[in-house]
Amino acid sequence: MTIATLIAAGRLDDRLAEAACAHFGARRGAWVDPGSALDLQFDGKVPAVDGWESVDLLPITPGPRRRLLLVADMDSTMIGQECIDELADYAGVKPQVAAITERAMQGELDFAGALRERVALLAGLDEAVIALCLAERVRPNPGAATLIATMRAHGARCLLVSGGFTAFAEPVGKMLGFNQVRANVLAVRDGKLVGTVDGAIVDASVKRATLIEACATLGIARNATMALGDGANDKAMVEAAGWGIAYRAKPALAEVADARVDYHGLDALLWAQGIPRAEWIEV
CATH class of the missing domain: 3.40.50.1000 (HAD superfamily/HAD-like)
Structure with a gap:
């Protein structure tokens, strides 16, 4: 049996819980937090949510x-944020850097090579811009x-x-x-x-x-x-x-x-x- 936690913060009532059991082919387990999080029980693999009711369903691995x-x-x-993209904005090269970042995060580029390429575009930028970027953009x-x-x-x-x-x-x-x-x-x-x-x-x-x-x-x-x-x-x-x-x-x-x-x-x-x-x- 596999346990997965169904999460719908502040809106997980009995209606939604029962609908989730029917949709995912699960049985109700114990509440973690009534109204927000409920454990579901599965006999086989936990299915993907694929956008259903904007819930998250997190299988719990052994341990x-x-x-x-x-x-x-x-x-x-x-x-x-992607800090290197935001830093690149101050250097006037954000579109170039962000495009490389996206491809690297998708797994299309070697990470180390992509990092070196992006950092090279920041050459000459004032070090003080880092603190400014932190204060203004990083959340x-x-x-x-x-x-x-x-x-x-x-x-x-x-x-x-x-x-x-x-x-x-x-x-x-x-x-x-x-x-x-x-x-x-x-x-x-x-x-x-x-x-x-x-x-x-x-x-x-x-x-x-x-x-x-x-x-x-x-x-x-x-x-x-x-x-x-x-x-x-x-x-x-x-x-x-x-x-x-x-x-x-x-x-x-x-x-x-x-x-x-x-x-x-x-x-x-x-x-x-x-x-x-x-x-x-x-x-």
Whole structure:
């Protein structure tokens, strides 16, 4: 038997619950939060939602329901922006950079090569623009801080691992409450961006390795982990995790993830871990 959490925040009444059981071929389980989240039981594979009633249906993989390690992507996952695209806007090259970003996130381009190509277009930009971009444009996705605060309160370790840049990831990680941050380092000389990255590039293989290394260091079983992302560069870590989540994701990631969140905020992942809203630390 497989359990999946049906989520329709604030509108999940008995009518919708019964309609969902009929539509998905499921049986009712226990409420996680009356009116918002209900467990459903399946004998076979959990079907895709495909837009039905704008609900999210998250299958729960084997392992402890309250996960002990979260490894999350940043751009378009924990925050609503692609930082390199926004930075490129200040340099007057956003259309060129955004087009490469989209193809990379769809899995059409090698990530490392695409990153180098985009960063080269930023050469000469004043380093001070990074702080301006952070202040003016970078915003957390709904429920991001609540997800991290609540998981940490329940004993989880939360890592932000980004193919973006430490100049953004470190302040975002601090703002959202992550334990640790890993990202690329933009090369800066004399207050200007050089157009290169210092050190090894954080790509899909590094994201996967970070999850595996954290399991070994912390003594956490793989089935107690959760990985969260939105694009092709997150596939390896999402597939390596005990529970891999695609958040409003590109098809390249959505098709391999264990569960998808398409209609709710990131805090919906707390319901899927069996945590009712009364136990959330809302930030």
